[in-house]
Amino acid sequence: MKTGIKKIDLQGLVTLALFVAMDIVLEKISFGPSTVKVGLGFIGSALLGYYFGPLWGGIGALISDLLRSAIFGVEGGFFPGFTLSAIVGVVIYAFFLYQKPIKWWRVIAATLLVTLVVNVLMNTYWIHLLYGLDLRAAFLQRILKELITPWIQIVVLYVILNAFQRVKIRR
């Protein structure tokens, strides 16, 4: 697939659009027993970063978040902070994965950094800001989930990125 850092051709643009659509679809699917439900949204974010890099991947994240709120309505209300979180997440994935060979340490570092920066720090702060929640209370509420999910995400991401590498489209 041809995707440059700054310039993007029509095919790249249309591919980005379909990846955004795929991201929105994946966001709606979750798997696992009901005690540890893991959403698939992170796969869409990682793929945007992996294939389109920080700039266009970030733009894709922006569009995906805006459209998701337009189609499904955001749970808990629309807030631009969460859009920023989505963009930062994709940029972090892109920083570790874009045009790089897939290695365990890259997947681990990217996932842990996204969990720490986006899910733990940024999103907690937005919730604190949006609902006037006490910061300690907000942390306590999220920390349990954020201690479990990254490890599942790492395995899923590694397995899936390796599977995706085998797909080659020629016309």
Next chain:
Amino acid sequence: MSKIIIGRYIPGNSIIYKMDPRGKIIATFLFIVIIFLANNWLSYLFLSFFTLLAVGATKLKPKVFWDGVKPLIWLILFTSVLQLFFTTGGKVYWHWGIFNISEYGIQNSIFIFIRFVMIILISTVLTLTTTSLEIADGMEWLLRPLRYLKVPVAQIALVMSIALRFVPTLLDQAVRIMNAQRARGADFNSGGLIKRIHAIIPILIPLFISSLTIAIDLATAMEARGYREGAKRTRYRVLRWSKYDWVNLGYFALLTLILLLTRTY
């Protein structure tokens, strides 16, 4: 999977339906900004009153709004209860270790509950009364000033409309792929974690391949119909500002004023 509904739009013809999506998006934004102004009982009372008035103006059944709040009700209650235990100040009613229930704690947890519900209600009003295509057009219009910062707004608009068009298609595709794999014995709802991770791949890879094929075909079709990058183009779908939008913005300006007057400084 089949429970996923695309677009929460419910047709109707009350005044809110006649408003421009841009006005409604701006109003929703404004609401989230002004909700920070409320900090005492009187301001929260006015805030709730204005929100419920907006909800009432949609003339939709209360049940559809309850459906918007329902999936989050445990989160909201849990959050309020946590807030109850962690806020200190005022008269202390109960104390145990790090937990305590105080006058301010009770007040704060009620405020947070109201805030949660009001924000959800106002966003629900937006998504219930506006089609997703209208919201996307409105968002595109609101992003336009960003082109002075060299943000490729025209390309973003194109990506937005293509993505919006293909979300239902890809959802259908995902369901069809899952059914096709089930027909060959795939099982998505049982087994341990690792087994389930491996079960995702036979869904994701075909979805990925069909996205890529659609993209190649669509790009070719667009070029065949004379799409050129950066060429000057006209607009077929145009948004129109109506008198109802002034009513809408006036309503929120009034609420802002009331909140500024009633809040404690």
